[in-house]
Amino acid sequence: MPFGMHHPNTYNKMKKHTKFSALMFFALFFGVASMSYGQAGLTPDTEVETDKRAQTGMKFLSTSVDARAAAIGSAMTAELTGTSTSMFYNPASMGFMPGRIHAGATVMSFIADFAYTQASVAFRPGSGKNYGVVGVSLVSVDYGEFNHTIRANNEQGFIENGTYSPTAMSIGLGYARSFGDRFSTGANIKMVFQDLGSGFATSLDTDGGIATTEDYSISTIALDFGIVYATGFESLVIGMSARNFAGEQTYVRERFELPLTFQIGVAMDLVDLTTINPDMHSIQLHVDAQRPRDFAEHVRFGLEYTLMNMVSLRGGFEQLGVSEEQGFSAGAGLRYELGGFRIGADYAYTDFGVFGAVSRIGLQVGL
Numbered sequence: 537m538p539f540g541m542h543h544p545n546t547y548n549k550m551k552k553h554t555k556f557s558a559l560m561f562f563a564l565f566f567g568v569a570s571m572s573y574g575q576a577g578l579t580p581d582t583e584v585e586t587d588k589r590a591q592t593g594m595k596f597l598s599t600s601v602d603a604r605a606a607a608i609g610s611a612m613t614a615e616l617t618g619t620s621t622s623m624f625y626n627p628a629s630m631g632f633m634p635g636r637i638h639a640g641a642t643v644m645s646f647i648a649d650f651a652y653t654q655a656s657v658a659f660r661p662g663s664g665k666n667y668g669v670v671g672v673s674l675v676s677v678d679y680g681e682f683n684h685t686i687r688a689n690n691e692q693g694f695i696e697n698g699t700y701s702p703t704a705m706s707i708g709l710g711y712a713r714s715f716g717d718r719f720s721t722g723a724n725i726k727m728v729f730q731d732l733g734s735g736f737a738t739s740l741d742t743d744g745g746i747a748t749t750e751d752y753s754i755s756t757i758a759l760d761f762g763i764v765y766a767t768g769f770e771s772l773v774i775g776m777s778a779r780n781f782a783g784e785q786t787y788v789r790e791r792f793e794l795p796l797t798f799q800i801g802v803a804m805d806l807v808d809l810t811t812i813n814p815d816m817h818s819i820q821l822h823v824d825a826q827r828p829r830d831f832a833e834h835v836r837f838g839l840e841y842t843l844m845n846m847v848s849l850r851g852g853f854e855q856l857g858v859s860e861e862q863g864f865s866a867g868a869g870l871r872y873e874l875g876g877f878r879i880g881a882d883y884a885y886t887d888f889g890v891f892g893a894v895s896r897i898g899l900q901v902g903l
Contacts, residue, residue: 591830593792594730596677596704597758597780598828600624600854601644601654603882603898607867608838609852611822613801614775616720616764619900620658623673623710623724626762626777626799630669631712631720635878635902636660642882642898647891651678658710668713673724677704684733704730708760718768723761728782728794730754750788758782758794770808776800796829801836818842822852834858838865846871854886861889867896878902 600610602621615622618629620638637659644652658671679702685694706729712722732752762777782794801824807814824836838852848869855862867884880900887893 591793592795593785593787594704594728594794596652596675596730597706597728598795598797599646599652601652601675601896602640602642603644603867603884603896604848604850604869606854606886606896607850607852607865607869607882607884608820608822608840609824609836609854609856609865611801611803611824611836611838611852611854613762613777613799613824614764614773614803614822616766616773616803618712618764619902620656620671620673621654621900622712622722623656623658623671623708623760624654624675626764626775627671627710627712627722627724627760628720628762628764628775628777629712630658630671630710630722631665631714631764633658633660633669633712635876638900638902640898640900642896644894644896646894647888649680651680652676653678665714668711669722671708671710671712671724673706673708673710673726675704675706679703700733702730702732706758710760718766719763720765721761721763723759726758726760728756728758732787752787754785754787756782756785756794762799771805773803774801775803793829798827800825816844818845832858850884861891863887863889876903 600606602624605612605621605625610625612622612625612629615626615629617632617634618626619633619640620630621640622629639657641653641655646652653676654674656671656673658669660669661667681699681701684697684700686697687693688695706726708724708726710722710724712720714720730753734751734753759781760777760779762775764773764775766773777799779797779799780794781796784791784793801822803820803822805814806819806821807817818841820840820842822836822838822840825833826836827833835856836852836854837856838850840848840850842848848871850867850869852865853863854865863886865884865886867882869880869882871878871880878901882898882900884896885893
């Protein structure tokens with residue numbers, strides 16, 4: 537075949553990739569545009585602007601725990617080569633997981649000393665990519681100890697009834713598969729549980745004994761899913777995800793929804809646009825546009841510089857332009873590989889204004 541000519545099949549494939557890339561770009565453009573104009577709504581009766589706040593329960597599901605992700609503003613929707621931790625952001629990225637096994641764990645002391653623990657394991661069965669990647673994820677929250685009081689007809693207006701310790705947990709089963717070297721899709725189904733007090737005494741009888749109790753524990757099934765696509769233009773990747781799909785829940789008499797969130801994002805190694813040696817340096821740019829059910833639409837932004845695939849420095853904003861307290865995040869990571877065995881450690885710091893700072897520490901291993 538003469539120089540500069542292409543086989544018709546190759547040409548058709550190139551056209552398909554180009555069309556798909558264009559569709560993804562248009563979807564991203566209109567998604568971001570709709571978010572830009574959807575910051576507030578007008579009530580039909582008063583035409584007064586309203587903001588979306590406090591409309592969901594089980595908010596621990598929307599808290600970013602992973603140390604690496606938090607350091608880059610949790611803008612992880614468009615990461616092509618993911619790990620087991622991708623199940624917490626976009627499960628589709630797990631389809632391009634390197635190696636056969638990956639495990640990660642992170643601990644975080646959140647605002648008001650809420651203790652978060654996150655863990656994940658992913659496994660690629662068989663050889664190659666024909667069977668995809670299967671993963672298991674866990675998020676556990678310890679809210680600490682609280683004093684339990686009951687309203688009473690006395691001078692104080694209440695009596696003390698010991699203490700109680702609210703907890704929350706999510707256990708997920710994820711699956712992702714890549715199709716070729718550009719496209720991957722994935723999903724994560726999880727059992728979500730929250731206990732704010734079981735057999736809770738709420739009132740007293742005339743003799744001072746417990747008259748009524750309430751059960752403030754609840755569980756449900758939730759679903760996450762997403763896609764990632766490498767456009768073919770340098771290392772540009774586009775991703776989309778939806779997290780926490782579930783039915784309406786009820787706590788005694790109050791109804792609420794889970795924190796459903798739609799995200800679309802892009803990521804790219806900026807070194808591709810320079811003459812810098814890509815084997816020595818990497819500057820990953822991550823940008824996500826997020827539309828939560830109970831919060832203002834916003835942009836997540838992060839940068840990650842990596843030297844020799846070993847040392848990483850990171851920074852980003854998770855709620856750029858809309859958060860009054862959550863500010864800049866920063867962190868660092870180390871990676872080391874020996875004989876196919878990979879280990880890593882990550883740290884992230886996030887400023888929360890009057891609430892102080894939040895730190896995350898994570899470890900990862902892979903084969």
